[in-house]
Amino acid sequence: MYRECTLANGLRVIAEERRGVPLVTVWSVFGTGSGDEVQGLTGASHFCEHMNFKKSRAFPGEGDIDAVLAAWGGHTNGYTWLDTTAHYSIVLSAGLDDALRVEAERMHAMRYDAGGIEAERGVIIAEHEGGRNDPETLLCDEVQLAAFTAHGYRWPTIGMAGDLRTMTAEALREFHARRFVPRNAVLVVAGDFEWPDLIARIRRRFGRLPGGAPPPRRRTAEEPPRGQRRVTVRDVGEVPYLAVAYHAPGAGARDLAGVLALRGVLAGGDVIGFGHGSYGSTRRSSRLYRALVEPGIAARVKCVFSPARDPYLLTIVAALHRAKDFDRAERALARTLRTLARRGPGAGELACVKAEFAAAFAEEEESIEQVADNLGYFASIGRAGMWRGLRRAVLCAGVEDVRAAAARYCTEDDAVIGRFVPQPAPRPVPAWVRMPPAPAPPPPVRSRPRLPAVRAARLPDFDLNAETIEASCGLRIVVAAMPRARTASLRLLMPAGCAHQGGGEGLAELAARSVLAGSARYGKRRLWNTLDRTGAWIAAGAGKDAACIVLSAPGDALPILVPVLFSLAREPLMPAGEVAEEHRRMAHERASALEDPAAVAGRRLVEALYRGHPYAAHALGPDAGFALDRAALRAFRERTWRPEGSTLVACGACEASALARMVERAARGWRGAAPQGPLPAVRARAPRVRRAVLPGKPQADVAFGRLLPPGDDPAVPAIHIAEHVLGRIVLMGRLGARLRTERGLAYYATSHVESLAGARHVAIHAGVDPRRAAAARREIAAVLRRLCAGGASAREIDLAKAAIVAGLIEHAETAAGRADLLADLAARGLPVTHAGACIRAVKAAPRAAVNAAAARFFDPRDFEAVIAGAEA
Secondary structure (H helix, E strand, O other), X not given: OOEEEEOOOOOEEEEXXXXXXXXXXXXEEEOOOHHHOOOOOOOXXXXXXXXXXXXXXOOOOOOHHHXXXXXXXXXXXXXXXXXXXXXXXXXXXXXXXXXXXXXXXXXXXXXXXXXXXXXXXXHHHHHHHHHHOOHHXXXXXXXXXXXXXXXXXXXXXXXXXXXXXXXXXXXXXXXXXXXXOHHHEEEEEEEOOOHHHHHXXXXXXXXXXXXXXXXXXXXXXOOOOOOXXXXXXXXXXXXXXEEEEEEEOOOXXXXXXXXXXXXXXXXXXXXXXXXXXXXXXXOOOOHHHHHHHOOOOEEEEEEEOOOOOOXXXXXXXXXXXXXXXXXXXXXXXXXXXXXXXXXXXXXXXXXXXXXXXXXXXHHHOOOHHHHHHHHHHHHHHOOOOHHHHHHHHHHHOOHHHHHHHHHHHOOHHHOEEEEEEEEOOOOOOOOEEEOOOOOOOOOOOOXXXXXXXXXXXXXXXXXXXXXXXXXXXXXXXXXXXXXXXXEEEEEEEEOOOHHHOOOOOXXXXXXXXXXXXXXXXXXXXXXXXXXXXXXXXXXXXEOOOOEEEEEEEEHHHHHHXXXXXXHHHXXXXXXXXXXXXXXXXXHHHHHHHOOOHHHHHHHHHHHHHOOOOHHHOOOOOOOOOXXXXXXXXXXXXXXXXXXXXXXXXXXXXXXXXXXXXXXXXXXXXXXXXXXXXXXXXXXXXXXXXXEEEXXXXXXXXXXXXXXXXXXXXXXXXXXXXXXXHHHOOOOXXXXXXXXXXXXXXXXXXXXXXXXXXXXXEEEEEEEEOHHHHHHHHHHHHHHHHHHHHHOOOHHHHHHHHHHHHHHHHHHOOOHXXXXXXXXXXXXOOXXXXXXXXXXXXXXXXOHHHHHHHHHHHOOHHHOEEEEEEOXX
């Protein structure tokens, strides 16, 4: 449990010790957000959040704040919402003092110089335009504006475009000085520390800071709605969206738990902090799924509600198959809510929702980052104890509480209904062109400040601590028990990924998704009843190398759920109607992806790198779609979903020998080996530039990529380090420093390495104004050229090593994260000891090897390039 105290200057301190993992996270959460803003200053809180990562008295150079945290393997980020602006870092526990020093600077010593404000203005406008690429975001912003006529909650968090362009530096400084002060802040620390030592450090760092005056709370109360409101948005797109919002109670309301339980009945039990609720967590047994997705009205639906300080919104968003179904979707939604308002949920249904909530809460407790986030968020809108108090209240809510919440808040007269009506646009076929010679270096720019001379972290060793058991059916079982975990996370992987489809692009994903329709032993109704009463969460899909069923549940439910998992893999029902509807949903998701510049750029880049190879196939199928061939689908399943060559990964609240006994019983009689012939070698070809024109999109995505050696190449650890220097240390590495900080060209500019069983590639992505896409391409080439020619400094290499080690430790902190790491190794055919060996190789890599890898693999002339977005 957490401890709390208040310093003399008004700063609230909340801390929760979590020993055993050498990580600590530090949050400074300020009680200001878009709800505190007025016309002309909309977006000021978010603007200040951005500026609070830039320069301060102790960190006078761009990137210094990120660098001091990166020295401890850390990373930092933040968010802004209605009532809250939060900044956080997560570092190796030896870096606690530096993490505290950074947050102290945010409260009294940030420098808002005019040049920095103008540079960040361009970044924020790019972020704003990137959001406008998404039709759902466009629609929800309009619904929010219509839902509030007086209260500041009407403003989008990022602000209105006109205010972002005209807000003065002086106004921004004044806003920061009044609101980003200790008396309006909560400092939250969670992780590996001792309370007496922590509070002594905090008093030294924060005790003498001026507290500031309590900021004004000039919030105009919203008048009760007097009737239904409607908005319609028409823009270029493929997918129609329906959004329906209802005014919901604020954090202090007595019936708040009933509304949270209502959200669970509508979409499935979930965690209750800020920003939760997504398409992925909408359960197939939920009311919304049965009302809108099962009848074929919508491809996806979600319900979002997060408690706020004042009454806000419960919002339901559905991605429809056809624009002509708007009325039908509204009627189905209204019937669902009227039924709940009259009768409430069934007692058994509510019990299942509570089991789902309990399982989600237990999983959330495993992450120090989630714990700190929730403690800080709820402290900023009320009190820290509200988080766990609301969880208890939700688990105690009754049928009448849910019925009353639906009757009071989800009335037709209170609804704000928005429709996004997609408009057609010509989509030219993008053309391949020969990659021109690398452009001449741009004129000299302000040199990047020297990275501060902070202490290098002593990097700990790390291993996933898993053991391997061979089942009698040939299945490999990989188990990593985590003593403190209360949940178990399972991954059942078969060598049935997109690269093994034999030309039937889309088959692997469809085969994987179809398992959720039930099995011979567990028909659809029995399957979801079993999952719901245990609180389990399940999903299935296909990657390049493997298909995977993901199952997360309380550890004591494994004896019930392991037979379910293997029944789905061995004897899927695959009913014609369910398969046809899943095929239709895949087409819908593909259409959505093809109107997103970032997704299109990534898709075209993969096609360019792997053209002619099975890895070029996309999970959702080709652009034009694919015909549903049930015979081919069943044949693919029978050929590839076999135990020999497959792996079950289990992490968290599980024990190896007990799990092995469960698997032997559940897999009895399952036989056969999946075809495991080697894939053809990937052949590199002459690089080219491709332009994908997406009319009407206000932000473009520029992508670069090239093939790298496979995982067993001795140069891989050095490549990994060089790639971190390129795009992942100190706020997006050299790419972020050049394109985002120095030039203000992009909201994001980063890189990552994709590792597959038979190949590997590096990808670079930058989100830019379409008119500046060519300039961004030149800048990316310049960054690559300089890394290739000059290599990385010793300091950059130290930071990259720390980031790699700490990132792996952080990922493995939770059962789900550790299961993902082990599943990735299994999909690539690597032993469980590979992660530890990789860390040791990274730590030992000399600078000469890193720079040799940079010279060999980061020459811009070897990179494919894709520009996706509106034509400039």
